[in-house]
Amino acid sequence: MKQVVRYQKLHERAVPPTYGSEAAAGADLYALLEQPLTLAAGETALVHTGLAVEIPVGYVGLICARSGLATKRGLAPANKVGVIDADYRGEIMVALHNHGRMHQTIADGERIAQLVLVPYLTAEFTQAEELSDTVRGAGGFGSTGSK
Numbered sequence: 280m281k282q283v284v285r286y287q288k289l290h291e292r293a294v295p296p297t298y299g300s301e302a303a304a305g306a307d308l309y310a311l312l313e314q315p316l317t318l319a320a321g322e323t324a325l326v327h328t329g330l331a332v333e334i335p336v337g338y339v340g341l342i343c344a345r346s347g348l349a350t351k352r353g354l355a356p357a358n359k360v361g362v363i364d365a366d367y368r369g370e371i372m373v374a375l376h377n378h379g380r381m382h383q384t385i386a387d388g389e390r391i392a393q394l395v396l397v398p399y400l401t402a403e404f405t406q407a408e409e410l411s412d413t414v415r416g417a418g419g420f421g422s423t424g425s426k
Contacts, residue, residue: 282335282338282396283335284332284333284334284335284396285332285333286330286331286332286333287330287331287332287333288329288330289329289330289331289370290311290327290329292311292329292387292388293309293311293328293329293330294309294311294328294329294388295330296308296330296332296394304395305343305345305393305394305395306393306394306395307345307390307392307393307394308328308330308342308371308373308390308391308392308393308394309328309388309389309390309391310326310327310328310373310385310386310387310388310389310390310391311326311327311328311329311387311388312326312327312385312386312387313387314387315384315385315386315387316384316385317382317383317384317385318354318375318376318377318382318383318384318385319377319382320377320379320380320381320382321376321377321378322376322377323357323374323375323376323377324374324375325372325373325374325375326372326373326374326375326385326391327370327372328370328371328372328373328391329370330370330371331368331369331370331371332363332371332394333368334363334364334365334367334396335365336365337365337398337399338365338396338397338398338399339362339363339364339365339396339397339399340362340363340371340394340395340396341360341361341362341363341394341395341396341397342356342360342361342362342363342371342373342392342393342394343356343360343392343393343394343395344356344359344392344393345390345391345392345393348390348391349378352379352383353377353378353379353380353381353383354375354376354377354378354379354383354385354391355375355376355378356373356374356375356376356392357374357375357376358374361373361374361392363394371394373391373392375391375392
């Protein structure tokens, strides 16, 4: 099922999100740069897309890494997954981080991340004296084993 999501081009050269295939979950986001951007190893930069979106209420826009860019060049969102709330109307910007050991250059119009739309639930948090028991209980990091 397709959900209509309105977008606004904040710059004439902005490229609308596009899906790489019919069954793709994430729509590619494109860099909007005046000149190529070089990120040194360990450096982070905010990369403009020139787009604003109107995420429907009940959905969140998740900014995720493009797997090829992350694995081949070490470039991925600095915060791992960015969140665009339904009430945000500003420009989508990607905090792109170079996790690699070499400088990487991003060109204008290059695909830099992907936008995944996901339905979500909001909660009414209620304080309790105790919580229900589970097999795992309070077991933390690694408590379910390594295999």
